[in-house]
Amino acid sequence: MKELVGHCRACGREVYCRDGFLDGVVQEDSSVLCFACDSVTPRAGDQNES
Numbered sequence: 854m855k856e857l858v859g860h861c862r863a864c865g866r867e868v869y870c871r872d873g874f875l876d877g878v879v880q881e882d883s884s885v886l887c888f889a890c891d892s893v894t895p896r897a898g899d900q901n902e903s
C-alpha cells in the first residue's frame with residue numbers, strides 16, 4: 854500500500870507512505886521533506902537559517 858503524503862518542500866518530489874513507512878520526514882510545520890533533502894537541510898533548532 855502506498856499513500857501520497859505530500860510533496861517535498863525543497864525539491865517538490867512526491868513523498869509517499871509505504872506500508873506505514875514514510876518516504877521522508879514531516880516537519881514541525883507539517884511540511885514534508887524527502888530523505889535526500891532532509892539529510893542536507895539543517896533541522897529547526899540546530900541552526901537558524903531563516
Ligand SMILES: [Zn+2]
Nearest residue numbers: 861864887890
Ligand atoms: Zn526533496
